[in-house]
Amino acid sequence: MMVRYLLALFILIALPARAEEIVLGLSAESVGITARFDGDDILIFGAVKRDAPPPDADGPLEVIVTVSGPLTPVMVRKRDRVFGIWVNAQRERINLAPSFYAAASTAPLAHILPPLVDEIYAITVPRAVYATGVPSDDADDFSAALIRIRESEGMYRTLEGDVALEEETLFRTRIALPANLTEGDYRARIFLLRGGRVIDTQETPIDVHKVGIERWLYTTAHEQPIFYGLLSLVLALVAGWGASEVFRQWQRR
Numbered sequence: 001m002m003v004r005y006l007l008a009l010f011i012l013i014a015l016p017a018r019a020e021e022i023v024l025g026l027s028a029e030s031v032g033i034t035a036r037f038d039g040d041d042i043l044i045f046g047a048v049k050r051d052a053p054p055p056d057a058d059g060p061l062e063v064i065v066t067v068s069g070p071l072t073p074v075m076v077r078k079r080d081r082v083f084g085i086w087v088n089a090q091r092e093r094i095n096l097a098p099s100f101y102a103a104a105s106t107a108p109l110a111h112i113l114p115p116l117v118d119e120i121y122a123i124t125v126p127r128a129v130y131a132t133g134v135p136s137d138d139a140d141d142f143s144a145a146l147i148r149i150r151e152s153e154g155m156y157r158t159l160e161g162d163v164a165l166e167e168e169t170l171f172r173t174r175i176a177l178p179a180n181l182t183e184g185d186y187r188a189r190i191f192l193l194r195g196g197r198v199i200d201t202q203e204t205p206i207d208v209h210k211v212g213i214e215r216w217l218y219t220t221a222h223e224q225p226i227f228y229g230l231l232s233l234v235l236a237l238v239a240g241w242g243a244s245e246v247f248r249q250w251q252r253r
Helices: 002-014 117-122 125-130 141-153 212-221 225-250
Strands: 018-027 030-034 041-048 063-067 071-082 085-098 102-106 155-159 165-168 170-177 186-196 197-210
Touching: 018 186, 018 197, 041 063, 041 186, 063 165, 063 170, 071 141, 085 125, 085 141, 102 125, 102 170, 117 186, 117 197, 125 141, 125 155, 141 155
Parallel strands: 030 197, 102 155
Antiparallel strands: 018 041, 041 170, 063 102, 063 186, 071 085, 165 170, 186 197
């Protein structure tokens, strides 16, 4: 393991000075979650700034875009049959895992992203999850189970070929955010690659938060739980009284 990281450090030091750089743009730097929120799209676009003509000898330019949500702990349970009944036989706590993760690219990742580069930057979905790790010999099994679950829920996505690149200069992609987003700080990362080498990276935050009455209720519930509980009780009493009055008036007719 130590040899691998030393090799990775040598590769990073040996990279030439950047002749191509990312100029990044976002359609929105924040996403507001309301009661009617059913998902949103983030358009990530940009251009490649050059000091010289592109080096054709190093291969075509490739672009990878990732969007990751807040890191949260996750408990993964493994079910097994005991006396003919399915029960939770094992469980493992994953220290931290992205609540949302999407990786979009101009070409299949297996063709443009060497495993060592993926290990350094944690770009693919498995590497982004495995990078956090779990303290047991079954780490890979439980991490793979988490990936399968969240891929089926649309929370983890690999979007190969979804980054459009024009004339090796302009790029864009659209990342769909699901309705059940976790509130917090998201980040978008962009990687430029040639010949399997990362020649430039760029990162920008995306703020995802509740707005309006939803934000007020969330803040009140967490910062003033006693007041929130009394308010909920009063609203329940008022709603019950109002319903009974409507029913009484309807009976009189």
